[in-house]
Amino acid sequence: MRTIEERAARVRFRRALALMAMTLVVPGSAQLVAGDRRVGRIAMRIWVLLLAGGFLTLVTSVLWHELVFWLATTPSVLLTLRIGLTVGAVGWAYLFYDAWRISQPLTLAMGHRRAVVSVAGVVTLAVTSVLLFGAHLVGVQRGMVMAMFAGNTVTNAHDGRYNVLLVGADSGVTRWGLRTDSMTVASIDAKTGKTVLIGLPRNMMNFPFPKGSILAKQWPHGYNCSTCELNSLSTYAADHKALFDKFDQPGVEATIEGVEGITGLDINYWAMINMPGFRDLANAVGGVTINVRQPIAIGKTGAVTGWIKPGVRKLTGEQLLWYARSRATSDDYSRMARQKCVMNAMLHQISPASVMKNFTAIAHASASLFQTDIPTSEVDHFAQLALKAKSQKIATLSLVPPLVDTSHPDLGVIHDAIDKAINPPPPAPKSAAGTKAAKQSKKKSATTPAPSKDVMTEGSYGSLKTGYVANQTDDLAGAC
Incomplete structure (x- = not known):
């Protein structure tokens, strides 16, 4: 049978544990x-204010997705949140210490x-670690946003569309702009997010610049020297x-002036x-799944060191x-088709779950991935437009043979093709006979074998003569 002193000791012990539990569940209740x-x-x-604010933010975010993106991409908000988490970690640790003292x-x-x-040490360490790690993640996010989005000028949509030039560079940050590897205009519907990818070849020649532009004054008759290719504009600018x-x-x-002129x-x-x-x-998200249609060479011409084998x-x-x-x-041109397949795969495979799972690695990779003049605002x-685009078919148009002669491009043909890609005609009404024919055609196509190898080049359906399918399609996913 326990003595009075033993029973009193057990009561004091349970009271101490209760004060710790109260501080964990409702900070401040032990002091109260x-x-x-x-x-x-x-x-x-x-x-209570934090709980109410968090619940209100969660409910609002479900109904108004723009709030989530605003919270996640506004540097001042992220800085405030980071400071708040850090102060919260210190304050909560103090409350645990005070609860221990009170016991x-x-x-x-x-x-x-x-x-x-x-118990006090473990609980305090766990709570403060979670809050401080959250502050670290917010800091990483803020650094990524500030490093990537350096613009300070907001521009309105043109004819209901945003046109964003995506330029691939095959060099480090200090050499960006010197070696332009690929150029694609993402033309995005400002309301629906419907996107058309317009690819421009590096070797495009003999094209004009917009009237009144810097290069139009230097090249009034167009970019027409023997070495004047589209991807050399960045070098020209560096020399002038x-x-x-x-x-x-x-x-x-x-490069923008050249693309606008074309x-x-x-x-x-x-x-x-x-x-x-x-x-x-790509490594940060655990890899990207691609339908590799033919062996892809690893290495340069004359120095192939390996192959990517066919298959999904x-x-x-x-x-x-x-x-x-x-x-x-x-x-x-085959490479341009494959690049569009990569864009499509990454758009559809990088999910919010994979972003959260690999957040830090993605943030560090993204900070070195690209720079843009899109303002943080x-x-x-x-x-939000990207989420809308993810649920729709992506159309593509590449200004390459056989549609366009890249040495002597016909601007009329180019502009007409772009207009049709951006503003496709509405589908014709289906008659009963047409519906039956469409079903038969669909059934037939389902059993049609894949194109033979003589009309494929390194994994891209089609050929230089017939055109690569992914370079001009209204359904990029289906062409890849």
């Missing part, structure tokens, strides 16, 4: 019951005292920096994609980079 009530009231009010540990039996100290002294990225500005589109924003960063992003495969970052860039046994809007 047995300590400084003023501190307890302040802590509990803050806790009068010196009055506890030695065994009970050790148990309370252990005085012409572009008002721009932070002369090479990008020169397409007739007004470019709203640009994004410079760094190929090594692209590889790191999850490619590593390095393999994906070679899939998108290899031309050792093909041509630039517009990121949430474009993220």
Whole structure:
């Protein structure tokens, strides 16, 4: 039978544990019951406000998705949240310490005292670690946003569309703009997010610049020298920096003027994609699944070191980079088709779940992946458009043979093709006979074997003569 002293010791021990549990569940409740009530009231009010604010934010986010993107991409909000989490970690740790003090540990039996100290230490460490790690993630997110979105000018949609120039660079951050590897205009419907990818070949020649532009004054008869290809504009700008002294990225500005002259589109924003960063992003999400239709050479012409085997495969970052860039046994236009397949795969396979699972790695990879002049204030809007685009078919148009002669492009043909891709005619009404014929055609196509190898080049349906399917289609996923 326990003595009175033993029973009292057990009561004090249970009281100490209860104070710790109260602090864990409702911070400040221990002080309100047995300590400084003023501190307890302040802590509990803050806790209730945080719970109410969190619940309200969650409900609002479900009904209004733009709020989530605004919260996740506004540097000032992220800084406030980071400071709040850090202060919260320190404040909660203090409340645990105060609850331990209130429990009068010196009055506890030695065994009970050790148990309370252990519980208090573990719980305090766990809670503060979670909050401080959350502050770290918010800091990573803020750093990524500030590194990637450097623009300060907001532009409106042109004829209901945003036109974003995506430029691939095959060099490091310090050399961006010097070696333009690929150029694609993503023309996005400002309301629906419906996207058309317009690819421009690196070797496009003999094209004009927009009237009144910097390069139109330098080349009034068009870009027409023997080495004047579209991807050389960035080098030209680097050699004539005085012409572009008002721009932070002369090479990008020169490329934009060339693209606008060719397409007739007004470019709203640009994004410079760094190929090594692209590889790191693919690795960060655990690889990207691609339907590899034919062996893809790894290495340059005359120095092939390996092959990516055919089949539906999850490619590593390095393999994906070679899939998108290899031309050792093909041509630039086949490569452009494969690059569009990569864009489609990444759009549909990078899910919110994979982002959360690999957040830190993705954030670091994205910070080195690309730079853009899209202002931070517009990121949430474009993220919302990206979600809409993800649920729709992506159309593509590449200004390459057989549609376009890249040495002497016909601007009339180009502009007409772009207009049809952006504003496709409505589908004709289906008659009963037409519906039956369509069903028969669909049934037949389901049993039609894949195209033979003589009309495929390194994994891209079609050929230089017939055109690669992924370069011009209204359903990019189906063409890949």
